[in-house]
Amino acid sequence: MKPHVFNRLYWGIMPVLILGCIIDSFILMQLSMTLLAGLSVVFFIKGTRFTPPILRILLVIGLAITSPPQVHLLAVASIPLVHLVYIAFFLKIRYTNYPLPTCKWAFIFLTEALGLALFFYLLPRLEADGMVWQVVACLFTASIALQSVMHAFRLREQPYGWYCLAGIIFLIAGGALALSYPALSVLCYGVANYGLVYGATRYIWQKQGLPYAIR
Known part of the structure; x- marks a missing residue:
């Protein structure tokens, strides 16, 4: 599937x-998310025939977790689980992307500081709701997922990494909004x-030397 076809359909x-x-139509949200997930899987699988199977499997699992009905069956557990899947996905990209992207220490410290600040800000409410450990798991995995994307690409040379970075930010936002604003959470997902699939696919094409027109 060519990228312009995928973009138009998506x-x-x-x-x-x-x-x-x-x-707030449950049917429209479920139907559209199912179609988007299916379209994303087709685009990624057809466009990455010569890619290590583990990358294809991980991305498909990530898409499945954030799509109906799995996102409802797994409930809160789906949030750290999908983060773990994308951590593995982007670590695999990083350690096959030579020369390895440099560590961005300032970014690491900033994300950890923001995560801790958010946790302590929410702590009184979390204790009252009995959700401390669930939120700890979500915040910790979200932080590592964000860092994994940031360290997977040499963004100046591999600009499609920005799509993945935007995608993981929206993914984290979707998880954060899941309980309070479920409709907005679905939209974020x-x-x-889109960002994760399109960015990862175009990065792979760039690594394989495939021009835009071929696909």
Whole structure:
């Protein structure tokens, strides 16, 4: 599937998802997310035939976790679980992306500081709701997932890594909003999946020397 076809189809379906979120239609949200996930899987699998199977498997698992019905069956457990899947995915990219991207220590310290600040800000409410350890797991895995993406690419040379970075940010936002604003959470997951799939696919094509026109 060529990228312009994927883009047109994906963003052609997105208004249905947005409408479903606005009117809070369970059917529209489920239908559109299922279509988007299926389209993403087809685009990634067909476009990465000569890629190590583990990368393809991990991304498909990540898409499955954030798509119906798995996201509902797994409930809160889906949030750290999908983070772990993408941590493995982007670590695999990093350690096959020679020369290895340099460590960004300032970014590491900043994300950890923000995570701790957010945790202690929410701590009184979390203790009252009995959700301290669930949120600790989500924050910890979200922080590592964000760092994994940031350290997977040499962003100046591999600009499609920015799509993945935006995707993981929307993924984390979707998890954060899952309980309070489920409709907005679904929308974030829809945007996240696009960034992760499109960015990863285009990065792989760049590494393999495949020009845009071929696909």
